[in-house]
Amino acid sequence: MNPVLPWILPLGCVLLLTKAAECFILPNSSHLESILSKYQDGETHSRSKRAILFSDRQEILMLHNKLRGQVYPVASNMEYM
Secondary structure: OOOOOHHHHHHHHHHHHHHHHHOOOOOOHHHHHHHOOOOOHHOOOOOOOOOOOOHHHHHHHHHHHHHOOOOOOOOOOOOOO
């Protein structure tokens, strides 16, 4: 048996762990600090309203009812389907 073979698996594990450990270290992460500081200030920010306008809601509802009336079998009772 070759004397090198028993060392291949442990050496491979050490190399793999070394590469995996590098993922957790960010030696030059100054470009990430601006993003991180945005979430570390602790202030609450107001959220913009993400609701659908009433006029758009009415238009969506009319289109939904129109399309629902065109299906076969009739979609009048969705619970039955």
